[in-house]
Amino acid sequence: MDPKKILFVVIDGVSDRPIEGKTPLDSASTPNLDYLAKIGINGIMDTIAPGIRPGSDTSHLALFGYDPFECYSGRGPIEAAGAGIKLEEGDLAFRVNFGTVEGEGSVFDKTVVDRRAGRIDDTDDLVEAVRNIDLSKFGIDFVFERGSGHRGAIVFRGKVSDRVSDTDPKEMGLKVKRAKPLDESEEARITAEAVNYFMEEAHKILEKHPKNREREKNGLLRANVLLLRGGGKVRKVEPFEEKFGMKLAFITGTTLIKGIGKFIGADLIEVEGATGNKKTNLKGKFEAAVKALNDYDIVLLHIKATDELGHDGDFDGKMEFIQKVDREAEILKGLDFSKICLIVTADHSTPIKVRDHTADPVPVTIVHEGVRVDEIDRFSELVAYKGGLCRIRGIDLFNIVLDLTNRAKKFGA
């Protein structure tokens, strides 16, 4: 018997809290998703646990069988993985922004006038120059990589502690922050010293870099500071293929989810025009996902804009985008469900009125040969609770899928 393939379609933040009884998903016309709900088994899901507001990162870890309480230690390590840094256990990782500071004196006396350095895009030369900083007197090494636009990631390696504070003030008009040790340990003190030394040296290098002189001449903001935030110590996880014996691919236009993919050892499939916003190439992404099932055991198709429109508080925009997703989801109806297990769900709710993630459970539909088809006939967070799955957690969903595809091991004799 051929091993069954698994396709996760995760529509980020698709579910909502009703406003006068209505939600964007429940109000949208979604004949294709409704059809899948009708031929599948349905339920609602707490991706982390009831009442816990999930991030997209922690919830995706849970959806792929990793307990976020065990393996998640902040955004830094995820962004660093996403930027292509090979992480080692015990590394201290931060997210980095190129920013602009003005004023006199040391970097910590200067004021942040832009946290994105005018949305600078070409940072290669600057990154290269900063790499020359030497932290060996602290017994610390570092790896610095750029991300998209003004973003990047840095990893400090050696006798480092994660008990140090960020240097990013997170608001314009404030001074750059000094990293402070957050406990009494020698490691925390030395790490904070090394980070502050790095901040100062990086500022000196960037301040006189020809690239910044050229930017200034062209009326652009200089990228003359690195702002560090989201620091966390890397906890290495067992790569997905070793842990579960399956080949995993992620299709996403979102840097954070790419980072999760790299963190757990997934292959990333790039789709042209997959932007992670509402202009994304949905058609291309759905086609790529179906095609990827030939080469992979398990594929994630992640769709982002529903979450963004929730953050924007845009009810109609969210509803319309859901309808676009539904049109492209037609391709899923043609899958052979005796060979493929399809899951349609979300990573969390992003309600219009809250404009942020909430713990309201998300709908989940599983379509596969042998599931106990229930009476649910549409894909909606308002009715899914009546389905045969009832209410499950994210980590349960992964176990259920392993069982349905005959990969689960017996517990006991």
Ligand SMILES: [Zn+2]
């Ligand atoms: Zn979000």
